[in-house]
Amino acid sequence: MNETLIRIDQLYKIFGPGEQKALLRLRQGAEPAELLSQHGCSVALNNISLDVNRGEIFVIVGLSGSGKSTLLRTLNRLIAPSAGEVFFNGQALSGLSATALIQLRRHEMGMVFQSFALLPTRSVLDNAAFGLELAGVGKAQRHRRALAVLAQVGLAQVAGQLPHQLSGGMQQRVGLARALVVNPALLLMDEAFSALDPINRREMQDLLLNLQAGQRRTVIFVTHDIEEALRIGNRIAIMQQGRVIQTGTAEQIVNAPANAYVRRFFSGVDTSRFVLAEDYAGAFDSHATPRQEPPHDRER
Numbered sequence: 216m217n218e219t220l221i222r223i224d225q226l227y228k229i230f231g232p233g234e235q236k237a238l239l240r241l242r243q244g245a246e247p248a249e250l251l252s253q254h255g256c257s258v259a260l261n262n263i264s265l266d267v268n269r270g271e272i273f274v275i276v277g278l279s280g281s282g283k284s285t286l287l288r289t290l291n292r293l294i295a296p297s298a299g300e301v302f303f304n305g306q307a308l309s310g311l312s313a314t315a316l317i318q319l320r321r322h323e324m325g326m327v328f329q330s331f332a333l334l335p336t337r338s339v340l341d342n343a344a345f346g347l348e349l350a351g352v353g354k355a356q357r358h359r360r361a362l363a364v365l366a367q368v369g370l371a372q373v374a375g376q377l378p379h380q381l382s383g384g385m386q387q388r389v390g391l392a393r394a395l396v397v398n399p400a401l402l403l404m405d406e407a408f409s410a411l412d413p414i415n416r417r418e419m420q421d422l423l424l425n426l427q428a429g430q431r432r433t434v435i436f437v438t439h440d441i442e443e444a445l446r447i448g449n450r451i452a453i454m455q456q457g458r459v460i461q462t463g464t465a466e467q468i469v470n471a472p473a474n475a476y477v478r479r480f481f482s483g484v485d486t487s488r489f490v491l492a493e494d495y496a497g498a499f500d501s502h503a504t505p506r507q508e509p510p511h512d513r514e515r
């Protein structure tokens with residue numbers, strides 16, 4: 216039985232002048248393009264509802280400008296939605312005081328950015344320990360915990376170095392360690408591996424999957440790369456122009472893409488390992504070839 220950690224209910228976000236007026240017009244049927252051309256308002260999120268389960272890696276995919284980062288940032292309320300609600304563990308974020316929200320972000324949520332966003336003059340150890348420092352944890356204790364997390368991401372030996380002394384891949388490991396140090400229930404990752412070369416990127420994906428094994432942590436991961444989504448996502452949501460147009464497992468989406476936009480994502484991508492058994496059976500039967508076992512286990 217799945218347990219919901221995040222519930223997103225009829226969420227809208229409009230950027231630009233007259234946000235609420237534009238929202239009213241949108242709800243009355245105005246097209247986002249019209250709101251942009253006539254009023255200079257961007258509809259970044261257009262009536263999004265979805266649940267994210269505890270313990271899953273939930274990937275949000277979409278083209279540039281489809282609203283992925285905005286959606287992610289409404290989950291820790293770095294962005295306040297124009298309408299709708301986000302519930303964390305059943306609690307409405309809009310009902311939290313500023314202090315309660317800060318506590319929630321510090322203790323329950325970690326965030327990893329594409330740009331690493333490390334503190335340049337602080338050691339790797341102090342960067343990793345930063346969340347605990349903010350939480351008022353004493354130096355010895357936070358360093359102990361930070362070292363343990365750095366060891367998990369394979370960086371214990373460079374704890375004393377400064378970020379600029381590390382490669383990009385290593386810097387992002389520090390970013391991950393910093394997010395994990397408070398042992399958050401939710402990890403928000405915004406194009407976290409997109410600045411890395413393909414080898415480092417794959418290593419980071421493997422690291423994330425390994426760290427996730429046997430954990431109940433929930434990861435929400437934004438990417439524009441469908442291959443990355445297929446590789447790491449337990450479930451995937453596909454965004455188009457501020458809407459979530461399809462949510463499902465890799466198998467579900469590969470086998471029944473909701474529209475041409477989703478299908479286009481897969482062009483040039485090898486999706487054979489996600490094709491369902493029946494499709495294979497049909498293909499083999501129609502060619503009267505001996506039945507073979509389809510590769511329906513996900514390779515990671």
Ligand SMILES: Nc1ncnc2c1ncn2[C@@H]1O[C@H](COP(=O)(O)OP(=O)(O)OP(=O)(O)O)[C@@H](O)[C@H]1O
Pocket residue numbers: 230231257258259277278279280281282283284285286439
């Ligand atoms: N602060 C802002 N002010 C005005 N418009 C914004 C702002 N942030 C986002 N937008 C607009 O909202 C829409 C969604 O942007 P968002 O950054 O969420 O998309 P994205 O899918 O994450 O794109 P990318 O992959 O390029 O980061 C875009 O049209 C963008 O121009």
